[in-house]
Amino acid sequence: MTVCVFFGCTFIAFGPAISLFIFTVARDPLRVIFLIAGAFFWLVSLLLSSLVWFIAVQISNKENASLQKGLLIFGVVLSVFLQEAFRFGYYKLLKKANEGLMALNQDDTMPISIRQLAYVSGLGFGFMSGAFSVVNILADSLGPGTVGIYGDPPHYFVSSAFMTMAIILLHMFWGVVFFDACEKKQWLSLAVVVCTHLLVSCLTFLNPQYEGSLIPAYVIAFVMGAWAFFISGGSLRNLRLCLTCKDKDFLLANHRPR
Amino acid sequence: MAENLANVVHEQISEDFPDVHRSNGNDGTERRRTEVREAESNGQPASRPSRPVESEEDEDEELTLKYGAKHVIMLFVPVTLCMVVVVATIKSVSFYTKKDGQLIYTPFPEETDTVGQRALNSILNATIMISVIIVMTLLLVALYKYRCYKVIHGWLIISSLLLLFFFSYIYLGEVFKTYNVGMDYITLTLIIWNFGVVGMICIHWKGPLRLQQAYLIMISALMALVFIKYLPEWTAWLILAVISVYDLVAVLCPKGPLRMLVETAQERNEPIFPALIYSSTMVWLVGMADGDAESQKKQTPRLAAPDSQATDQMDDGGFTPEWVDEQLNDLGPIESTEETRREIQQMPSDRAPAVPTDDPEERGVKLGLGDFIFYSVLVGKASATASGDWNTTLACFVAILIGLCLTLLLLAIFKKALPALPISITFGLVFYFATDNLVRPFMDQLALHQFYI
Numbered sequence: 001m002t003v004c005v006f007f008g009c010t011f012i013a014f015g016p017a018i019s020l021f022i023f024t025v026a027r028d029p030l031r032v033i034f035l036i037a038g039a040f041f042w043l044v045s046l047l048l049s050s051l052v053w054f055i056a057v058q059i060s061n062k063e064n065a066s067l068q069k070g071l072l073i074f075g076v077v078l079s080v081f082l083q084e085a086f087r088f089g090y091y092k093l094l095k096k097a098n099e100g101l102m103a104l105n106q107d108d109t110m111p112i113s114i115r116q117l118a119y120v121s122g123l124g125f126g127f128m129s130g131a132f133s134v135v136n137i138l139a140d141s142l143g144p145g146t147v148g149i150y151g152d153p154p155h156y157f158v159s160s161a162f163m164t165m166a167i168i169l170l171h172m173f174w175g176v177v178f179f180d181a182c183e184k185k186q187w188l189s190l191a192v193v194v195c196t197h198l199l200v201s202c203l204t205f206l207n208p209q210y211e212g213s214l215i216p217a218y219v220i221a222f223v224m225g226a227w228a229f230f231i232s233g234g235s236l237r238n239l240r241l242c243l244t245c246k247d248k249d250f251l252l253a254n255h256r257p258r
Numbered sequence: 259m260a261e262n263l264a265n266v267v268h269e270q271i272s273e274d275f276p277d278v279h280r281s282n283g284n285d286g287t288e289r290r291r292t293e294v295r296e297a298e299s300n301g302q303p304a305s306r307p308s309r310p311v312e313s314e315e316d317e318d319e320e321l322t323l324k325y326g327a328k329h330v331i332m333l334f335v336p337v338t339l340c341m342v343v344v345v346a347t348i349k350s351v352s353f354y355t356k357k358d359g360q361l362i363y364t365p366f367p368e369e370t371d372t373v374g375q376r377a378l379n380s381i382l383n384a385t386i387m388i389s390v391i392i393v394m395t396l397l398l399v400a401l402y403k404y405r406c407y408k409v410i411h412g413w414l415i416i417s418s419l420l421l422l423f424f425f426s427y428i429y430l431g432e433v434f435k436t437y438n439v440g441m442d443y444i445t446l447t448l449i450i451w452n453f454g455v456v457g458m459i460c461i462h463w464k465g466p467l468r469l470q471q472a473y474l475i476m477i478s479a480l481m482a483l484v485f486i487k488y489l490p491e492w493t494a495w496l497i498l499a500v501i502s503v504y505d506l507v508a509v510l511c512p513k514g515p516l517r518m519l520v521e522t523a524q525e526r527n528e529p530i531f532p533a534l535i536y537s538s539t540m541v542w543l544v545g546m547a548d549g550d551a552e553s554q555k556k557q558t559p560r561l562a563a564p565d566s567q568a569t570d571q572m573d574d575g576g577f578t579p580e581w582v583d584e585q586l587n588d589l590g591p592i593e594s595t596e597e598t599r600r601e602i603q604q605m606p607s608d609r610a611p612a613v614p615t616d617d618p619e620e621r622g623v624k625l626g627l628g629d630f631i632f633y634s635v636l637v638g639k640a641s642a643t644a645s646g647d648w649n650t651t652l653a654c655f656v657a658i659l660i661g662l663c664l665t666l667l668l669l670a671i672f673k674k675a676l677p678a679l680p681i682s683i684t685f686g687l688v689f690y691f692a693t694d695n696l697v698r699p700f701m702d703q704l705a706l707h708q709f710y711i
Contacts, residue, residue, distance in 0.1 A: 029327035029328045029330060029331040030327045032331055032334070033327055033330055033331070033663055036334075036656065036659050036660065036663070037660065037663070039656050040656055040657070040660045043653055043656055043657075043689070046697060046711075047689075047692050047693070047696065047697060049700075049711075050692075050696040050697040050699075050700040050701075051692075051696050053700050054695075054696045054699065054700065057699075068703075069707075072703055072704070072707065072709065073709075075700060076704070076709055076711050079711040080711060083711070128652075128656070129711070131649075131652055132649050132652070132697075132701060133701075133704075133705070133710060133711075135648040135649065135652065136647065136648055136649065136701070136702075136705065137705060139648055156708070159708070160708065163708075163710055164710075167710055200710070201709070201710055201711055204708060204709050204710040205707075205709060207707065207708035207709070208708065
């Protein structure tokens with residue numbers, strides 16, 4: 001408990017996301033704005049799904065524990081579908097805004113490309129999703145207490161932090177793949193994104209058997225990451241050149257000798 | 259009194275750069291027109307293609323968009339900082355969540371027996387508070403219109419004195435109590451004295467821009483904390499709702515007090531009082547530190563106080579008549595004449611179209627301090643009363659930022675002073691109540707079972 005666990009879990013959960021934000025998003029005001037707008041869209045989707053769940057709970061029998069759990073599962077599935085629907089809605093809004101911006105600029109250059117928007121909106125969704133999942137838990141970890149004293153899993157905080165990190169990264173990759181699928185009208189890729197989201201969420205029903213939920217979540221995150229990488233124009237050759245500092249385009253752009 | 263002062267001129271956003279932008283555009287077209295006329299009158303037709311004119315306007319539009327985004331961020335950062343300070347204080351210093359009585363403007367208590375009585379009391383409280391605010395605003399506008407500047411300045415100085423010395427003393431005392439820090443009165447006096455005096459100088463006279471912005475954020479946070487402490491819950495939400503409606507009316511209606519204030523200030527070409535507005539760039543000459551002498555000269559044509567204009571006309575930049583005579587003797591005629599000017603004009607100009615270099619950085623956005631205060635009151639109340647839930651605070655924070663973004667977008671479209679409260683406060687209130695009542699139980703259940711969505 002206490003400060004050690006708090007800082008550890010915070011950095012595990014938000015470390016990659018915050019460093020991505022600082023190094024790629026914070027410098028460009030347009031990207032920051034679209035990130036916050038993405039976070040807002042996720043928030044609205046959560047609001048709607050909570051509304052439906054709340055109404056369902058109010059009209060049901062509150063004593064029946066298994067019914068409540070069933071309703072919760074229904075809430076999760078509904079929330080996943082609503083999140084993806086709002087991601088699609090955000091895509092449509094961004095397309096319209098981009099068209100408007102392009103119409104103003106007569107020389108056809110957009111101030112921000114659709115791929116950057118995909119990345120930034122995915123990150124926005126991820127930030128909000130991660131924050132809502134884990135901030136209350138982190139606040140509780142700061143205070144006194146013993147984890148799992150009544151037989152609950154003792155690794156609650158650390159596993160929550162790792163799951164949150166996976167979810168944030170997944171949202172980012174899903175954003176890139178989703179927008180690309182919408183651009184190229186590949187509805188199969190779209191369906192795969194929705195299905196993997198559903199899969200990851202449903203795997204968390206197996207908690208506290210963390211090997212059933214965490215490990216597949218990371219495997220899926222890795223696969224989606226690779227997919228997003230190849231979609232964005234990466235290749236093994238690019239990767240090799242970048243890692244061995246031999247990528248001429250990158251070096252030229254940064255004025256560094258080979 | 260201090261509260262009303264902060265409330266009075268707040269809910270308006272105005273932007274420097276549309277006016278500047280328009281005047282630059284006009285200057286540009288005039289420049290082009292005079293050059294064309296001169297070329298023609300000199301016997302040569304203007305062989306100026308029409309493309310450069312169009313591309314200059316397009317570039318201006320693109321610059322507008324790019325710098326529009328920059329302005330949004332220039333306001334996001336101080337609003338975020340103010341909210342972070344307020345939330346951090348609320349969560350750590352328990353003084354600001356303890357019930358220690360109410361302000362005289364909200365006399366009816368909210369600890370009543372029935373819900374109906376509580377609702378009635380809060381409505382009455384909100385009505386009294388809003389009436390006080392309206393009266394104060396009208397008083398300020400009347401004073402401004404009839405040029406009673408001394409009264410206004412005295413009023414502002416007294417209220418900033420109150421905030422910078424008295425409220426910060428209380429704040430510091432409570433922070434020391436929370437963290438159990440021992441402090442003697444002598445050190446405390448030194449700290450508060452220095453803080454207060456530097457604050458007064460920065461806000462009402464000259465000071466580095468960042469320090470001034472920091473002080474404005476601090477006094478907004480202090481004011482917001484006072485409101486959060488002394489306003490009971492239902493009254494606070496009602497006041498927030500009603501004040502955004504009032505803001506809408508006061509800024510947009512033709513006879514609205516705030517609109518009259520902004521228009522009168524624009525007519526007289528004067529900046530609105532520095533103690534009530536947060537500006538992202540140096541705007542008024544009176545409030546600038548010497549390090550920015552360059553920007554001072556460039557600012558002169560736009561917002562000039564009478565005395566500095568006089569000094570500027572006498573400032574010939576070192577080209578005294580003696581120096582000019584000396585040059586004439588040494589180098590021959592060097593001053594440009596009609597012929598030399600014609601020659602230069604005929605040369606192809608591959609300079610970029612003349613967008614004055616100082617403009618992008620010096621076009622700033624202004625936000626009233628009352629907006630900062632009410633945003634922070636909303637987020638602070640959300641974090642104080644939402645059953646210790648951080649999700650509600652986060653949701654209100656994002657909602658307010660998005661509202662601010664939309665307001666700035668509207669500002670870029672309409673290019674006149676707009677109320678900053680309505681959209682943000684509406685989003686904030688909707689998200690507060692929705693998150694507290696709907697999302698919180700859902701997320702609590704999910705966290706209990708460790709389900710992730």
